[in-house]
Amino acid sequence: MGKPRMPRRSLLAGLGAALLAPQALLAALLPYHLIPEATEVRFTFLLSGQPQHGRVPVSAARIRIDPQNLARSQADITLDARRARTGLIFATDALKSPGVLDAARFPQIRFRSTRVRLGPDGRLSGGAEITGNLTLRGTTRPITLQAALYRRPGTAPDDLHELDVHLSGQLSRAAFGATGYTDLVADRIALAVRARIRRSS
Template sequence: MNRRHLLLCALATLTPRTGWAVPTPYRLGTGGATITYTFMLNGAPVKGTVPVNQADLTVDPNNLDKSTALVSADVRRARTGLIFATEALKSPSVLDAQNHPTARFRSTRVKLGAGGRLSDGATLEGDLTLRGVTRRIRFDAGLFRARGSAAEDFSTLTVMLKGRIDRREFGAIGYANLVDDTVGIDIVAEITAAG
């Protein structure tokens, strides 16, 4: 996928005659969705994944800043390449997966780029709930049309979100002597138009 080939630019120029005159809901597509997280463990980067079990997006071409996103993930299925790190991650002092099995992100604001265009860079702000604690976070956001699709074909899209959190803000303070506080989050979700 060519990330420069953004759907965002196309969406910014849509008019009602394209058939997109109303907000359009999307659901997870067959390609699914994954959250990849990155953290430093004893000075070395470690990556892991959490499967997304729900990703709903509504795109409003006439008011792109009114578009919305809701993403949830089952933290009990979080994985890293290291068994001990995976178990520590799900422990009561970090994600506390047994008592808080679901992480959720609900968007509250889409900020368009220069000139009101998503193609000039956009951010997605919202509330992340982790371990039962909700904090406001911000993602850099991208939205892409399927490779090879027609210019007016928005039936399948890929959403990409990139951000960082400080795990201490969510009470995930375990293993502070081994794991840095900053965690990178990347979400990639394939979504398809509902109906």
């Protein structure tokens, strides 16, 4: 005796639900935009053994956060290498030169997240990490940053309208072909990002 056939209406309903499921999942990702005046991308390098600091402005950002499943959150950030600055004029010129950022040929630095690992408490703080692909000088390499996401002080636990983001990590400039001035500048570059994001309407 054969198996009973599923009614056509039930079959169509099931297929429709399956097709709509991915869209429902994507809908849970809430869009956010950066608040420029409260956002800073800083880097630290050793020049003749002494720490020096610089900044690179953000030119574009696409951020999506899923409050119900933070591990699904996404970030796509583009920096303007042509406007990178240090505290020293000659160091800024060297930074943007062909031997380092080569900003004339590669004006954009881009980070696209690929994985978010939550901290031991299941939140984006206290040991959380964000891994992604960093493209610098036309070369793309994976990088992992320490990550933290906070509500604004004094806001309610469910108030996610504005959030503060902290990211930190290191990279090897040689891994991206930025090998100029190795006699003066160390290979390891420290990164620190402080950003404020606001829910897009």
